[in-house]
Amino acid sequence: MNLKYILIWVLRIVAALIMLQTLYFKFTAHPQSVHLFTILGMEPWGRIGTGVLELIASILILFPKTTGFGAALGLSLMSGAIYFHLTRLHIVFDGDAGLFIYAAITFLCCLILLVIFRSQILDMFRPKTTGS
Numbered sequence: 495m496n497l498k499y500i501l502i503w504v505l506r507i508v509a510a511l512i513m514l515q516t517l518y519f520k521f522t523a524h525p526q527s528v529h530l531f532t533i534l535g536m537e538p539w540g541r542i543g544t545g546v547l548e549l550i551a552s553i554l555i556l557f558p559k560t561t562g563f564g565a566a567l568g569l570s571l572m573s574g575a576i577y578f579h580l581t582r583l584h585i586v587f588d589g590d591a592g593l594f595i596y597a598a599i600t601f602l603c604c605l606i607l608l609v610i611f612r613s614q615i616l617d618m619f620r621p622k623t624t625g626s
Contacts, residue, residue, distance in 0.1 A: 502561075502607070502610060505603045505606055505607050506555050506556055506561065506603075506607065507556075508599065508600075508603050509552070509555055509565070509568055509600050509603035509604050509607065510551075510552040510553075510555050510556050512596050512599060512600045513548040513549075513551060513552045513568060513571075513600060514548070514549070514552050516545075516548065516596075517545050517548060517549060520541050520542065520544065520545035520548075521542070521545055523538070523541070526588055527541055528541065529588065530583065530587065530588075530593075531544075533582060533583060534578060534582060534583075544571065547567060547571055548568075548571060550564075550567065551564045551565075551567040551568040551571060551604075552564070552568075554567065555568060555604075555607065559614070560614070561607055561610075561611045561614065562607070562608060562611030562612060562613070562614030562615045563614060563615065564604075564607075565604040565605075565607035565608040565611060566604075566608055566615060568600060568603075568604035568607075569601060569604040569605055569608055572597050572598075572600045572601035572604060573601065575593075575594075575597040575601075576594070576597050576598065576601060579593070579594045579597065
């Protein structure tokens with residue numbers, strides 16, 4: 495195994511684990527999660543919808559043939575999370591900066607994965623050639 499292969503799997507696992515561990519709080523209507531999405535005016539549909547999208551992103555990231563798509567979705571979700579932390583929720587939300595830090599780590603992991611697997615996304619836009 496080479497270092498790049500190991501790094502890619504570390505990035506996949508870190509991004510997926512962070513997104514997956516938040517699902518418990520979103521899907522069980524944990525008071526902090528409900529409070530957060532209430533402040534954003536997105537409770538309950540935003541909490542549940544974000545959870546579903548994070549689950550999809552995590553699954554896509556873990557499969558090599560779909561890592562680019564999962565990374566793009568994860569990057570989009572974390573961009574939203576970081577935006578709301580910087581504009582409405584603040585970095586320290588409910589006495590804890592952990593949510594912001596996790597969003598930033600996941601953002602970085604997804605960004606690196608998207609750069610590495612960008613061809614998966616770009617291939618969707620390339621014309622298909624048929625051999626004659």
